[in-house]
Amino acid sequence: MALTAVKGCNDILPGESGRWQYIEQTARRVFELNGFGEIRVPIMEKTELFCRSIGDATDIVEKEMYSFIDKGENSVTLRPEGTAGVMRAFIERKLYAEDPIAKLYYMGPMFRYERPQKGRYRQFHQIGAEITGVNDPLADAQVLNMLTLFFREIGLTEPTLQINSLGCHECRPAYRSTLRGFLEERMDHLCDDCKRRFATNPLRTLDCKVPGCVEMTVGAPSVLDHLCSGCNDHFSRVRRYLDLSSTPYSINSRMVRGLDYYTRTTFEMVTGLLGSQSAVAAGGRYDGLISQLGGPNIPGIGFAMGLERIALLISNQEFASFPDLFIATMGSGERDVAFHLMDGLLKSGIRVEMDYEGKSLKSQMRRADKLKSRYSVVIGENEAATGRASFKRMSDGIQTDIPLTINAIQLLIGKSQQ
RNA sequence: GUGGCUGUGGUGAAGCGGUUAACACGUACGACUGUGACUCGUAUAUUCGAGGGUUCGAUACCCUCCAGCCACCCCA
Structure with missing residues (x-):
């Protein structure tokens, strides 16, 4: 074959695109019902945006970005995720001036330079939603309810909601060092990956799959026991609102994020049906991100879901239509x-x-x-x-x-x- | 970046040193010169991912490369 697609990039053929349209339409309907409006931002941004938002030391920035120098000698990057670009637009177009509370959704391709495998590709697609300007846990709960509603509407009951709180810039560093202290004593028994994680992201040792590590971290201190009173109150109110709306969830205090900007509430919709790719949607609160990008001090919360993964989960449904x-x-x-x-x-x-x-x-x-x-x-x-x-x-x-x-x-x- | 598995037509595949490269599905046309599905017939891979090597001979054995899949890392 002389000409083939770029590795990890797929064609969505007519027989399959109906499924995608169904997912997209359902998302539009559910999100717009919740008062979200679509924002369309470029799939390319200045590289610096991602370094500053996602975090310089994350894997995404360190090794997964599709970056290149354009003819004007600017470093640009194909977006590896959606929130950064949306927040850049929010700040640049001064959306907050008219109303600091913005409810935005987006959909489209994202790019990460990774080895492809089931449910993970170099060009992949996400649908995401963000709420800015609300500190109150009501926003967290609405986002989670909307996500739950979306999966119900799409006809899936399988993915389940897991939530956690990562604390804020006040209490997280303290927890981090407490955890480091705990791990340090067991260093010799940890796998090589975890030894590396100890330095880069100690929280990640908590969801290591190596049996030895699982065993060693059994009694590890939990983030939830080390939240400051503000974060603790926030998290318990999130839970109360979820209970109030009968939204099913479980707490997973070992859930970690790969992006630096998350604070307080984090969550995932997880499934056991996609091999090692268990997360079909994930997100959290990012109270410091907007100001960190040069905008006003406005909080935010949002999520993104992986279209390929959802498409796999509903691949048994038929979407064809026929001539009259x-x-x-x-x-x-x-x-x-x-x-x-x-x-x-x-x-x-x-x-x-x-x-x-x-x-x-x-x-x-x-x-x-x-x-x-x-x-x-x-x-x-x-x-x-x-x-x-x-x-x-x-x-x-x-x-x-x-x-x-x-x-x-x-x-x-x-x-x-x- | 690392590891495992796999590469035969549009698809699923048999063949494992000498075959017209089986079979099935699909597709096209026909059997009815104005009617689909079922049935039947015909056609549909000079070539076995690519390039080397071993051999009288390689789709098959060896090497290299490439691609795909799955897993690790990480992540939606």
Whole structure:
């Protein structure tokens, strides 16, 4: 194969795109119901934006970014996630000036230079939502309820909500050193990865899969026991609101984030059905991000969900649609008649296919069958002359003789539609 | 970046040193010269991911590369 797609980049073919449209439409409906408006931002940003928001020391920034120098010698990067660009726009376009409370959603491709595997690609797609300007845990709860509603609407009960609190800039550093102290004593028993994590991100040792590490961290101090009173109060109110709305969740005090900007509430929708990619949606609060990017001191909370992963979870559902009518023709003069008829029917919203190339009637009928057309009609000399034709219902072969007019056809097709 | 597995037509695959590269599905056309599905017929890989090597001979054995999948790291 001479020309192939870039590694880890996929084509979504017509047979599959219906599934994607369904996910996107459901998200739009649920998010807009909750008062969110779509924001469309570039898929490319200055590299610096991601370094400053996601964090210089994260894996995303250190090794996964698609960055390059453009002809103006600026370093630009294909966005590895959506929040940074949305917040950049929020600040740059001064959306906060009119209303500090913004509820925004976005969808589109993201890019990370990783080895592809199940449910993870170099170009992947996310749908995300953000609320700015609300400190109150009500915002956290609304976001979580909306996410839960989305999965219910999409027909999935499997992913379950897990929540945690990572504390704030006050209490997290203290917890970090407490945890380090705990780990230091067990250093010798930790795996090599965890020894490295000890330095870079000690919280990550808590969800290491190596049995030895799991064993060693059994009695590890929990973030939730080390929250400051503000964070503690915030987290308990989030839980209260979730209980109030009967939103199912579980607390996972070992849940960690890969991006630096998260504070307080973090959450994931997790599933056991996607191999090692368990998270189908994830997010959290990011109270310091906007000011860190040079904007006003406004809090935020949001999430992103992975379209590929959701598409895998609903891959058993069917989304195909079929023609209402297939017009077969006998000669070139009749094809003119058929084309004119097709045009009129299309303009009145009836989905029609016809033969394009003057094939045999047999071939045309086979095609009508293959396309799963509901009806077919043959237009020959007779029909063209009399203006009447037999419309065949493909499911049972029953033919109905009606005039070749838009109205009559509309009536026939509309009638059996219900 | 690391590891494991796999690469035969549009698809699923058999073949494992000498075959017309089996079979099935799909696709196209036909059997009815005005009607699909079922049935039947015909066609559909000069070539086995690419390049080397071993051999009289390699799709098969060896090496290198490439690609895909899955896993690790990390993550949606």
